[in-house]
Structures are given as C-alpha cells and as structure tokens.
Amino acid sequence: MSRRRKRGHNSESTYIDNRFLVLDMIRRFAPLSKSDIAAMTGLTSMTAGNIINELCELSLIAGAGVQKSKAGRKPQVYAASPGSRVCVSVDLSSDDITLGLVDVLGNLRALNSFEVRKGDGTRVLHLINSLNDFCVQEAADKQLELVGVAVAVPGIIDSESGTVLRSVPLDWRDVPLRTVLEQIFPVPICIGKETHASIAGEYYFGTWGDAEDILFVNVGAGIGVGVMIGNRIHRGSSEMAGELGHVVVDPSGPQCNCGNRGCLEKLASLRSIVDRASEAAADGESLLLAEMAENRGGSLAIADVFSAFEEEDPVAVRIVQEAAGYLARGLIMLKRLFDPEIMIVGGNAIEDGKPYCDTVLRYFREYLANSNLPSDHDTAITFSKLGNKGRLLGASTWAFNRFFASLLAQSQAKNVKDTPGGQCSADHIGS
Ligand SMILES: [Zn+2]
Structure with a gap:
C-alpha cells in the first residue's frame, strides 16, 4: 500500500492546480479582490483575473460587493458561491x-x-x-x-x-x-x-490565519493527530501517520485493543478516564464516584468524573491529573517532532471536558516553562472553536474538492489555453 507522491508538474496539472489554489484562497479568506488573489498566490494579475472570471462562469464563486477599506476606485471582491x-x-x-x-x-x-x-x-x-x-x-x-x-x-x-x-x-x-x-x-x-x-x-473554516504547518490533536474516546505540513496532509507511507493514541507510554499499563499495553489512549483518552474512575467506584476508593455510578444505574459518564474533579474528590483529582500529565507529555512530544505553527486540540474533550483541557494546558505550559530551548515559550496551542x-x-x-476537480477538468477540456506562472499546489486537502 506504499504510495509515492508524483512530483512532476506538467501544464495540465498546473491548469487545475492554479484554479484550485485561487478557489481555496477565496474559500478560506473571502472576500478577496483580484489583486488580493494575485498577491497571495504569486500568479500574475492577468492570470488571477482570468481564473476568477472562469470560476465565476462556473458559478463556483461570485461577486460579493466592493472592498470598502480601499480609497479611490473600490475593487470588486469575490466569495465562494454555495448555490444549491x-x-x-x-x-x-x-x-x-x-x-x-x-x-x-x-x-x-x-x-x-x-x-x-x-x-x-x-x-x-x-x-x-x-x-x-x-x-x-x-x-x-x-x-x-x-x-x-x-x-x-x-x-x-x-x-x-x-x-x-x-x-x-x-x-x-x-x-x-x-x-x-x-x-x-x-x-x-x-x-x-x-x-x-x-x-x-x-483549514477551511477555522480562524487560524494562514498557518501552513498545523497539528490537530483529537481527544475523545481515542487520541489521534492530523498532521498538515506546508498546507498538505501528511499520511505516512502506509496511512498510519498521526496514530499518537497507540504510542506506548507505560509498558506496564492497561491492555489496549491494538495488542500492546500502556498506549497513550488507554491512559489519557476520555474513555480511559471513565474506565479508571469506574474501577475506583467499584473498588470503593471514592464514595462520591460510587454514588454517581449508582445514580446512573451502575455506569459513570465522563461528566460525573469531571464534576467529582471540580468538587475536589481526591480520587477523581488523581485520575484526571494523571491522564492530563500523560496527554501534556504527548503534546510536548508532538511539538518536538513537528515544530508546528499552531497545535489545535479538539474532539469530545473540548465539548465535555473543560477541567481536563485546562489541566492539560497547565502541565504543557509548565513543561515548556522549564525548558531553555529557543522559541519554546512561543508555541501556540489552542482549542478548536468548531467543536x-x-x-x-x-x-x-x-x-x-472532488466535485470542483471534476468541473475544472471539464472546463479545461473546453478551454485548452495554458496559464503559466504562479505556484502550484499539487495536492489538495482531503481524502
Ligand atoms: Zn494501543
């Protein structure tokens, strides 16, 4: 299943890629004028203008008024057109x-x-x-x-x-x-x-500016990472890149479904927190957790554990802090490996677990505060706003993207003239 990226850029791929590049810019940063597009993409003004006209004809974008901030003649701006x-x-x-x-x-x-x-x-x-x-x-x-x-x-x-x-x-x-x-x-x-x-x-709907090196850390029932380097998803040679949840962090830890023991997601995922709290409730370690479990018919929910944590139940505090420590060290490892511009934490942890996220963030910053490596204190770590x-x-x-590629290929077949110049994005975000 090993895949080698094809690196050649012939005129046919440039035709599609330049249109995708312009369309992507408009989808991410609209409203934009023709000169904005030329400046952002490196395309000549004439090429950018021609592409915008073509995208308008295909009803992929449309005029969206004029640029209000400019003095003098106000240029037309464009945005993606949802249509039906x-x-x-x-x-x-x-x-x-x-x-x-x-x-x-x-x-x-x-x-x-x-x-x-x-x-x-x-x-x-x-x-x-x-x-x-x-x-x-x-x-x-x-x-x-x-x-x-x-x-x-x-x-x-x-x-x-x-x-x-x-x-x-x-x-x-x-x-x-x-x-x-x-x-x-x-x-x-x-x-x-x-x-x-x-x-x-x-990438398309977040508010992270024009960052090109981004990590998305999903924390929910499991733990996984999306890696984007230079605006492209990094998949790995066998599409296994980002399986952070199955990195062994404690060889004597609990058995994971993947076959190993002590994987990160068995120690720091929301499910692992619930599992450990349920064991503590069943063993009678925490009366509060046992009471919560009884009220739910025998099974705890993650909200119970975080509620017990906020009530400073010592067992809940220990479980959450231990999990947060493992996750924070996992985030440090990612930072060291990839040096991203921004690291976004998302998943159910954001919806259900503010106390957990806050604790992870505190530990992450403490680890960095102890470091004397350059730029460690500038790392942008944030939580997804999209939920x-x-x-x-x-x-x-x-x-x-697949639909647009199909439309642009049809357009190319009709309009054979080449559009030289500009940078080429040979791969697009997505599957
Ligand atoms: Zn595992």
Missing part, C-alpha cells in the same frame, strides 16, 4: 453517528444524529443504509443538488480503495465502506480519517 449544492457529510464517532447536509460555505442545511452502541459496527452500516432516505429526501425537498457523500471514520483507512482497514472504536476490520456506500448513494463517495476531517475543517461540527465540515470539503 450540498454534500452529505457523515461523522462516525464511537458513540454516535452524525449526518449533515453541508454547503460549500460550511452551512449545515440539515442535521441528524443517532446514538450507536459501543463497538457495534454492523449497526452503523445499517444506520447509514436507512439514512439514505433522510439525506436524499431532505435534499430533494429543499431542491438541493447532491454533489457527493463524505464519511469521517475513526481508524486507519486505505484512501485509494475507501476501505476501513482497522477501527478500534467501531470494532471494524477491512470494511469496504466506499463500495458499500456506492450501492446506496448514487453520487461520488469520499472516505477519510476523522483527524484528517478535523484538520480540513480547521464536533469540525469533522462534518472538514469531511464536506473532500466531497466539494
């Missing part, structure tokens, strides 16, 4: 399945969510099958054009075939998800990793 196009975006997290109809601006035109039992992968496929009606019918009712389906999966994906090779949270092995969905949805299907969806969401919605939005960009 949407994609079905699916987020398969371990606890629920979320589907949305998303437009190119990241607006959720419809949203539905269903709880799924832990590890019940077959049920997920049944749900997707039955939700065909919801998505297709909803799009038809609202007179929307469905351009594709994109699914964000927690696990290891062969993106060439759209097969889920292994998903520990879903308990899947070798599930040919794209093939299955192609039999259900009559549109192109994109399958990708949830961390890649998250980082694509932050869990980021995965849905990010996955939608895969479907739209």
Whole structure:
C-alpha cells in the first residue's frame, strides 16, 4: 500500500492546480479582490483575473460587493458561491453517528444524529443504509443538488480503495465502506480519517490565519493527530501517520485493543478516564464516584468524573491529573517532532471536558516553562472553536474538492489555453 507522491508538474496539472489554489484562497479568506488573489498566490494579475472570471462562469464563486477599506476606485471582491449544492457529510464517532447536509460555505442545511452502541459496527452500516432516505429526501425537498457523500471514520483507512482497514472504536476490520456506500448513494463517495476531517475543517473554516504547518490533536474516546505540513496532509507511507493514541507510554499499563499495553489512549483518552474512575467506584476508593455510578444505574459518564474533579474528590483529582500529565507529555512530544505553527486540540474533550483541557494546558505550559530551548515559550496551542461540527465540515470539503476537480477538468477540456506562472499546489486537502 506504499504510495509515492508524483512530483512532476506538467501544464495540465498546473491548469487545475492554479484554479484550485485561487478557489481555496477565496474559500478560506473571502472576500478577496483580484489583486488580493494575485498577491497571495504569486500568479500574475492577468492570470488571477482570468481564473476568477472562469470560476465565476462556473458559478463556483461570485461577486460579493466592493472592498470598502480601499480609497479611490473600490475593487470588486469575490466569495465562494454555495448555490444549491450540498454534500452529505457523515461523522462516525464511537458513540454516535452524525449526518449533515453541508454547503460549500460550511452551512449545515440539515442535521441528524443517532446514538450507536459501543463497538457495534454492523449497526452503523445499517444506520447509514436507512439514512439514505433522510439525506436524499431532505435534499430533494429543499431542491438541493447532491454533489457527493463524505464519511469521517475513526481508524486507519486505505484512501485509494475507501476501505476501513482497522477501527478500534467501531470494532471494524477491512470494511469496504466506499463500495458499500456506492450501492446506496448514487453520487461520488469520499472516505477519510476523522483527524484528517478535523484538520480540513480547521483549514477551511477555522480562524487560524494562514498557518501552513498545523497539528490537530483529537481527544475523545481515542487520541489521534492530523498532521498538515506546508498546507498538505501528511499520511505516512502506509496511512498510519498521526496514530499518537497507540504510542506506548507505560509498558506496564492497561491492555489496549491494538495488542500492546500502556498506549497513550488507554491512559489519557476520555474513555480511559471513565474506565479508571469506574474501577475506583467499584473498588470503593471514592464514595462520591460510587454514588454517581449508582445514580446512573451502575455506569459513570465522563461528566460525573469531571464534576467529582471540580468538587475536589481526591480520587477523581488523581485520575484526571494523571491522564492530563500523560496527554501534556504527548503534546510536548508532538511539538518536538513537528515544530508546528499552531497545535489545535479538539474532539469530545473540548465539548465535555473543560477541567481536563485546562489541566492539560497547565502541565504543557509548565513543561515548556522549564525548558531553555529557543522559541519554546512561543508555541501556540489552542482549542478548536468548531467543536464536533469540525469533522462534518472538514469531511464536506473532500466531497466539494472532488466535485470542483471534476468541473475544472471539464472546463479545461473546453478551454485548452495554458496559464503559466504562479505556484502550484499539487495536492489538495482531503481524502
Ligand atoms: Zn494501543
């Protein structure tokens, strides 16, 4: 499954790449004028202007008024044009399945969510099958054009075939998800990793400026990292890059589903925190946790543990602090390995665990404060503002990128003139 990136840039790929480059800039930073685009991309003014005209003709972008801040003649500015196009975006997290109809601006035109039992992968496929009606019918009712389906999966994906090779949270092995969905949805299907969806969401819809080296650390039932270097997702030779959750940090630690002991996600994920608190409640170590478990019919929720932490229950404090210490050291390791411009922490930890996030951040900063290495104190670490919605939005960009590539290829076939100059982005964010 080893993949070698093709590095040649012939005139055909430059044609598409330059248009994608302009379209990406407008999607991320609109409203922009033609001269803004020329300055940001390195394209000549004439080439930028020609491309913008072409993108307008394809209804991918549209005029969005004039640039108010400029003195004198105010230039026209442009923004992405959503029109009636949407994609079905699916987020398969371990606890629920979320589907949305998303437009190119990241607006959720419809949203539905269903709880799924832990590890019940077959049920997920049944749900997707039955939700065909919801998505297709909803799009038809609202007179929307469905351009594709994109699914964000927690696990290891062969993106060439759209097969889920292994998903520990879903308990899947070798599930040919794209093939299955192609039999259900009559549109192109994109399958990708949830961390890649998250980082694509932050790239297109986040507010992190023009950073090109970004890490997205997903902390939920598991722990995974999306790595973007120079505006491109880094997948690794076998699409395993970013599996931080399965780095062994304590060889004598608890058994992980991957086969090893003491993986980071068995010590610092939200699920691991709940597991350890449940053991403490069952062993009678903490009366408060035991009481909380009893009130829920025997099983603790992560909110209980954080609530006990805030009430300064000593056992809850110990469990949360130990987990936060492991995670903070994992973040330091990432910083040392990749030296990113920005490190974004997201996932259910943001939605459900402010006390946990605050503790992780405090430890992370303490470790850096003790360091005398250059620039350690400038590291930007932040929490996702998109929340869990980021995965849905990010996955939608895969479907739209594929759709745009198809439209641009058709446009190229009609318009054979070359557009020399400018930089070339040979790969696009997404699956
Ligand atoms: Zn593991």
